[in-house]
Amino acid sequence: MAEQKKISIAVIRRLPRYFRYLYDLMKLDIKRISSKELSDRMCITASQIRQDLNCFGGFGQQGYGYNVESLYEQIGKILGTDKRFACIIVGAGNMGTALANYENFKRRGFDILAIFDVDTNKIHTRINGIEILPMEELEDFVEKHKVDIAMLTVPNRIISEVAKRVTGAGVKGIWNFSPTDLRLGDDVVVENVHLSDSLMVLGYRLREKGY
Amino acid sequence: MAEQKKISIAVIRRLPRYFRYLYDLMKLDIKRISSKELSDRMCITASQIRQDLNCFGGFGQQGYGYNVESLYEQIGKILGTDKRFACIIVGAGNMGTALANYENFKRRGFDILAIFDVDTNKIHTRINGIEILPMEELEDFVEKHKVDIAMLTVPNRIISEVAKRVTGAGVKGIWNFSPTDLRLGDDVVVENVHLSDSLMVLGYRLREKGY
Numbered sequence: 001m002a003e004q005k006k007i008s009i010a011v012i013r014r015l016p017r018y019f020r021y022l023y024d025l026m027k028l029d030i031k032r033i034s035s036k037e038l039s040d041r042m043c044i045t046a047s048q049i050r051q052d053l054n055c056f057g058g059f060g061q062q063g064y065g066y067n068v069e070s071l072y073e074q075i076g077k078i079l080g081t082d083k084r085f086a087c088i089i090v091g092a093g094n095m096g097t098a099l100a101n102y103e104n105f106k107r108r109g110f111d112i113l114a115i116f117d118v119d120t121n122k123i124h125t126r127i128n129g130i131e132i133l134p135m136e137e138l139e140d141f142v143e144k145h146k147v148d149i150a151m152l153t154v155p156n157r158i159i160s161e162v163a164k165r166v167t168g169a170g171v172k173g174i175w176n177f178s179p180t181d182l183r184l185g186d187d188v189v190v191e192n193v194h195l196s197d198s199l200m201v202l203g204y205r206l207r208e209k210g211y
Numbered sequence: 212m213a214e215q216k217k218i219s220i221a222v223i224r225r226l227p228r229y230f231r232y233l234y235d236l237m238k239l240d241i242k243r244i245s246s247k248e249l250s251d252r253m254c255i256t257a258s259q260i261r262q263d264l265n266c267f268g269g270f271g272q273q274g275y276g277y278n279v280e281s282l283y284e285q286i287g288k289i290l291g292t293d294k295r296f297a298c299i300i301v302g303a304g305n306m307g308t309a310l311a312n313y314e315n316f317k318r319r320g321f322d323i324l325a326i327f328d329v330d331t332n333k334i335h336t337r338i339n340g341i342e343i344l345p346m347e348e349l350e351d352f353v354e355k356h357k358v359d360i361a362m363l364t365v366p367n368r369i370i371s372e373v374a375k376r377v378t379g380a381g382v383k384g385i386w387n388f389s390p391t392d393l394r395l396g397d398d399v400v401v402e403n404v405h406l407s408d409s410l411m412v413l414g415y416r417l418r419e420k421g422y
Binding site for chain 1: 220227228230231232254291292294296305308310313315321383390392394398400402404406407408409413414415416417420
């Protein structure tokens with residue numbers, strides 16, 4: 001990232017959304033778009049869009065707008081879609097299975113190499129072609145395949161223990177689906193997916209509207 | 212909400228996290244906590260915490276801190292956990308099954324009444340006690356049970372059609388798990404769960420650290 005100036009995490013969190021929209025535009029064979037049009041589609045103000053995109057160089061041209069494909073590529077580059085990440089899933093329950101079946105992840109640079117579970121009935125079966133391996137093989141696998149990211153979908157009562165095991169073996173990125181906010185030291189990056197937080201915000205917004 | 216002043220959506224989006232932390236503190240039988248201690252646990256600055264909590268009345272007392280239980284109850288009230296929401300899941304795949312098995316939702320006020328799917332092999336079977344019903348019964352069920360929220364875990368190619376059907380039948384809240392950002396008019400509240408957005412942010416943060 002040496003060539004880029006630091007982009008705030010708030011902007012970064014909005015980039016995947018631009019990325020999705022631009023991908024859809026490309027599929028529709030749309031070559032260029034103004035910040036105004038993008039604004040209408042995304043329900044973000046045009047000035048916010050210009051400000052966000054200016055953060056990494058601003059490719060918009062007065063009277064022309066943005067070149068969809070080059071903006072898509074540039075955002076992909078910032079987000080690291082040109083890099084591949086070696087991932088594992090720990091926990092072959094419904095959530096783990098749902099993740100293993102997401103076709104999007106591979107296209108975005110995330111290769112799921114294996115799934116780990118304690119259930120002996122599941123060991124050596126496959127989900128979407130990805131083999132389920134026993135927990136005993138976790139550390140060896142992580143070291144051998146230089147796993148970057150562990151997607152943790154295990155029950156909450158064992159989440160801390162599992163997080164310690166994967167990071168102890170060298171994993172630097174944790175995608176955490178448990179309700180526990182994991183804190184694993186400064187050299188580990190954790191993204192928490194708290195589904196019920198999102199649901200509670202939905203409930204709040206409904207109440208606010210008087211429903 | 213007439214009795215409350217308007218709280219910004221940015222603060223609202225942080226409240227579920229306070230709510231979870233306070234719940235954990237209650238389970239540990241901790242009666243009171245200072246903004247400093249809460250700050251250390253949550254990795255949010257103490258001043259941000261004071262500012263957030265001040266938005267709805269500020270219960271902290273100098274030299275005493277916050278009463279954990281009353282703060283928990285107050286935040287729950289703001290988030291609407293004292294109200295119950297009637298919910299359905301559309302799509303009985305892995306994600307729908309995972310959601311049906313979340314025990315947290317009921318405790319937070321969200322009752323899942325039924326699951327809808329097109330798969331005739333699944334109709335009238337149950338997930339976590341919740342019956343799977345055929346899509347033909349969707350509209351009647353929504354009207355009869357005054358369904359507030361539809362959790363949509365259907366394939367992306369039919370998401371717009373399904374969203375139209377549930378909102379046409381009276382649903383006001385959509386919890387959308389597809390990659391499509393749904394726009395359904397001002398009287399419908401949509402919360403989108405874009406899992407791959409979160410994963411891309413994780414990838415960015417790893418790259419930024421030089422991994």
